[in-house]
Amino acid sequence: MNWNRIVVKLGGSILLIVLIILLPLGFVTQQIFSGFYYSKVQDQLMDLSKRYAESISSVDNTQILQMFETLATMTDKEIVIVDSKGKVLANSGLPSFENGRKVTMKPLLLKEEENVPRYEYEDPLLDESFLYIGRPIFDEEDQFIGSIYVFSSIGPITQSLEVIKNLLILAGVGSILLASGLIYFVSKRLSRPLLDMVSVTRGMAKGELHSRVGITTGDEIGALGRSINDLAIELESYRTNRKEFFASVSHELRTPLAYVDGYARVLKEGIYETEEEKERYLSIIEQEAARMTKLVNDLFELSKMEEGHFHLLLEEVDLIEVVESTLEKTQLKAKEKGLRVSFDSVISIPTIYADGLRIEQVLINLVENAIRYTEEGSIVIRLLSEDSYVAIEIEDTGIGIPESEIPFLFDRFYRVEKSRSRKYGGTGLGLSIVKHLVSLQNGSIDVQSKVGKGTKVTLRFPIYMEESS
Numbered sequence: 491m492n493w494n495r496i497v498v499k500l501g502g503s504i505l506l507i508v509l510i511i512l513l514p515l516g517f518v519t520q521q522i523f524s525g526f527y528y529s530k531v532q533d534q535l536m537d538l539s540k541r542y543a544e545s546i547s548s549v550d551n552t553q554i555l556q557m558f559e560t561l562a563t564m565t566d567k568e569i570v571i572v573d574s575k576g577k578v579l580a581n582s583g584l585p586s587f588e589n590g591r592k593v594t595m596k597p598l599l600l601k602e603e604e605n606v607p608r609y610e611y612e613d614p615l616l617d618e619s620f621l622y623i624g625r626p627i628f629d630e631e632d633q634f635i636g637s638i639y640v641f642s643s644i645g646p647i648t649q650s651l652e653v654i655k656n657l658l659i660l661a662g663v664g665s666i667l668l669a670s671g672l673i674y675f676v677s678k679r680l681s682r683p684l685l686d687m688v689s690v691t692r693g694m695a696k697g698e699l700h701s702r703v704g705i706t707t708g709d710e711i712g713a714l715g716r717s718i719n720d721l722a723i724e725l726e727s728y729r730t731n732r733k734e735f736f737a738s739v740s741h742e743l744r745t746p747l748a749y750v751d752g753y754a755r756v757l758k759e760g761i762y763e764t765e766e767e768k769e770r771y772l773s774i775i776e777q778e779a780a781r782m783t784k785l786v787n788d789l790f791e792l793s794k795m796e797e798g799h800f801h802l803l804l805e806e807v808d809l810i811e812v813v814e815s816t817l818e819k820t821q822l823k824a825k826e827k828g829l830r831v832s833f834d835s836v837i838s839i840p841t842i843y844a845d846g847l848r849i850e851q852v853l854i855n856l857v858e859n860a861i862r863y864t865e866e867g868s869i870v871i872r873l874l875s876e877d878s879y880v881a882i883e884i885e886d887t888g889i890g891i892p893e894s895e896i897p898f899l900f901d902r903f904y905r906v907e908k909s910r911s912r913k914y915g916g917t918g919l920g921l922s923i924v925k926h927l928v929s930l931q932n933g934s935i936d937v938q939s940k941v942g943k944g945t946k947v948t949l950r951f952p953i954y955m956e957e958s959s
């Protein structure tokens with residue numbers, strides 16, 4: 491038996507409480523009842539003995555004594571009358587007080603009326619206990635001539651007390667049994683779902699993330715079960731993501747590594763014919779190495795953002811300056827492809843509260859995408875001021891993106907048409923980083939595109955207001 495189980499702890503505590511309450515309660519009840527009975531009998535004895543003592547004025551008249559004896563047999567009390575020396579003169583039915591025997595019991599003195607102690611007498615012949623009160627008898631001249639003792643058996647009292655005691659024990663045992671049954675039922679209800687959770691979480695620790703806790707209750711235990719289920723779902727998706735992530739990373743690294751490895755071997759073994767060929771191979775190796783460096787840097791940045799260890803230097807940002815700097819940095823790439831990047835500038839645009847360098851990083855990413863996925867035509871950047879937002883649009887006349895693919899653009903490593911990726915040289919991390927950077931700066935990003943016509947990416951950032959800072 492496991493003494494550490496809830497059912498044992500809870501049950502033990504409740505039983506202990508029941509016992510702690512029942513035992514003193516039983517004892518006190520017993521005391522109250524017995525006190526009540528004894529004082530009632532004693533009152534009767536006091537009253538009766540007084541009346542008897544007062545109505546006797548002579549102890550010589552045997553007729554009168556016999557009358558008292560008969561009177562006593564009609565009640566449930568016994569009387570014994572003794573003379574001034576203590577010799578028994580009359581006895582209503584206690585065999586040990588036979589006539590003529592000397593009695594040593596002392597009658598009450600008058601001043602003892604208050605706070606009379608409990609006088610008890612055990613009859614050796616009847617084997618029975620009695621309460622008694624003795625009173626002195628005086629004649630007409632106030633001379634002490636004898637005493638009268640009135641006895642009341644305490645047999646009925648002890649019997650009644652016994653009955654009460656038995657009733658109390660019965661009630662105690664009954665309530666303990668009832669409490670035990672109830673505790674067992676409640677504890678089972680409490681511990682069953684907990685044991686279920688233990689087995690599910692142990693399974694989770696071993697990697698069985700598909701099992702779930704079966705919950706029916708809406709209480710705290712139910713809430714715990716639901717959190718465990720949520721945790722299992724979260725872990726499961728984390729595990730799937732991690733698998734996909736490693737598969738993607740190794741896939742992304744394998745191709746450039748194969749290129750580097752292949753061309754390095756060609757160069758080492760001198761399997762080339764002209765110097766130009768050699769130069770071409772060397773520049774491929776250089777490009778692939780640069781591609782891997784970018785991949786690793788991008789991954790590092792993404793993981794920092796996802797873990798929340800990413801610090802932004804927030805300040806008032808003038809977007810016109812940022813767009814102009816972006817244009818400068820992307821000019822060369824656009825020129826190489828014979829594309830024109832233009833900026834629809836306005837004289838003034840409200841400032842935003844953001845990290846200027848990170849906004850520039852976002853814009854460079856988007857403009858580079860526009861250049862990379864546009865063969866001919868132009869790219870336009872627009873700055874617009876809407877109610878409480880500033881919008882930045884980057885529009886191209888490129889190959890476009892099918893509508894069904896748009897929701898996935900921001901996923902890590904996601905590229906439209908994997909086969910064309912090498913031709914364009916992307917790794918599919920750019921937009922994922924963009925999305926994180928934009929939302930870290932309270933912005934939003936929206937993509938509209940038509941295949942063969944072009945793509946428009948719109949960024950929105952809240953306008954900076956003095957009092958909002």
Ligand SMILES: Nc1ncnc2c1ncn2[C@@H]1O[C@H](COP(=O)(O)OP(=O)(O)OP(=O)(O)O)[C@@H](O)[C@H]1O
Binds near residue numbers: 890899904918945
């Ligand atoms: N302006 C665009 N026109 C057409 N397709 C685009 C455009 N921008 C993005 N895409 C598509 O979305 C995919 C994801 O873009 P993302 O910027 O995340 O990756 P990438 O450009 O391939 O690689 P990276 O930016 O990491 O070098 C791209 O592979 C491309 O297929």
Ligand SMILES: [Mg+2]
Binds near residue numbers: 855858859916920921
């Ligand atoms: Mg990109």
